[in-house]
Amino acid sequence: MGVTKHDQILEYIETLPVGEKISVRGIAKNLLVSEGTAYRAIKEAENIGLVSTIQRVGTIRIEKKLKENIERLSFGEVSKIIEGDILAGRKGLDKILKKFIIGAMTEENMLRYITSGSLMIVGDREGVQRLALENGAAVLLTGGFDVSEEILSLADEVEMPIIRTTYDTFTVATTINRAISDQMIKKDIMTVEDIQTPIERTVVLGVKDTLEDYQKISEKTGFTRFPVVNKTNRLVGIITSKDVVNKQATQPIEKIMTKDPRRAKRHMSVASIGHQMIWDGLEIIPVVEDDLTLIGIVSRRDVMKAMQLAQKQPQVSNTLSDQITDEVIEKDSKGLSDMPDYSFVVSPQMVNSMGTLSFGVLNQIISTVAKRTMRVKYQRNSVIEQMSLYYFKLIQIDSEIDLKPRIIDVGRRSAKMDVEVYIDNVIVAKAMIVCQLMEQA
Helix, strand or coil, X not given: CCCCHHHHHHHHXXXXXXXXXXXXXXXXXXXXXXXXXXXXXXXHHHHCCCEEEECCCEEEECCCCCHHHCCCEEHHHHHHHCCCEEEECHHHCCCEECEEEECCCCHHHHHHHCCCCEEEEECCCHHHHHHHHHCCCEEEECCCCCCCHHHHHHHHHHCCCEEECCCCHHHHHHHHHHHHHHHHHHHHCCEHHHHCEEHHHCCCEECCCEHHHHHHHHHHHCCCCEEEECCCCEEEEEECHHXXXXXXXXXXXXXXXXXXXXXXXXXXXXXXXXXHHHHHCCCEEEEECCCCEXXXXXXXXHHHHHHHHHHHCCCCCCCHHHHHHHCCEEEEEECHHHCEEEEEECCHHHECCCCEECHHHHHHHHHHHHHHHHHHHHCCCEEEEEEEEEECCCCECCCEEXXXXXXXXXXXXXXXXXXXXXXXXXXXXXXXXXXXECCCC
């Protein structure tokens, strides 16, 4: 089989030097492909760590790193993020940033905060610049000031970079903090690769095996679902107990298996795979490479355990979704159907430019209330399948809203409810929700 345009683009991106800027239009023009094909390939390159989209810089080719180092930010990457000039100490660009310090105090007081691998953000203060370099810290010079030859020579000697930017201290500190936070969030998100059963411990069947082989392996392992591969170990199907009912023992697997099954990639989030498994009623999903080579499986039980574990772990860096969820408070009073009501105070980061609660944030708040309601009432986790949200009145900043959930109907695998939103006992929004219920792991 020939190389696809998608693969050609990925191979081309790999040949680009680190730091090269990439655009959809440029890729499409250079490789004579559509912009849609270029966009999909660039997103895949970002997923596998070949490129990164950096605020105020764009999409650039990066050094592919191991996942466990994703939270580490080098001084060279910092310079790209803030659009800085490297004045000296280039040999230290690959060193890792451990923390940053704002040089706004006396040198005597500052010394206790300077550690090896830190970044001193300072203006035109030569004494602070020297103090930082002598104690193993890099220097980020804000305001576009010049640096003396003595300081430049010292930076080269200790191999710690001096980076200059025209932005002010607040802007660069905020930008660096955002970059660190973004990378920590990516690290915290659990992926299929974290929980999959590797191919070495995965029981598989070949297309030439028979139903009799399936029955023997099933009796031996106690499992009833197996991926099916061809002679080159590429996934071609999956076989379950439903497929073998009333079939002859001599029939080959390829005649009775389910072809083109759902499959996962190692970079996919556990949450997205869990939703897919619940939606389609799947017990296992094979994990494959881009060319469909089987590299393992992930089971529903593994997904449920991972999601439950993630809920119990403290977050290293909270997302906006985490902040919203944390601020939804259960009230002491009981609402309709003997269920607790909830409250939420609209904070500044939750509003749009008009100063009213964002529609997306309100959606997240109501989703949180719906999921908590199912856990309280039925001890079941759930996934929102459908929501119709009616926004009657705009909700202003600093408003305290009350949310009143009511369960309408519950089945074995799904539930329906409505959630009404009030301010001072006046209804301002209402949502009708259908959610899928997770089986307990």
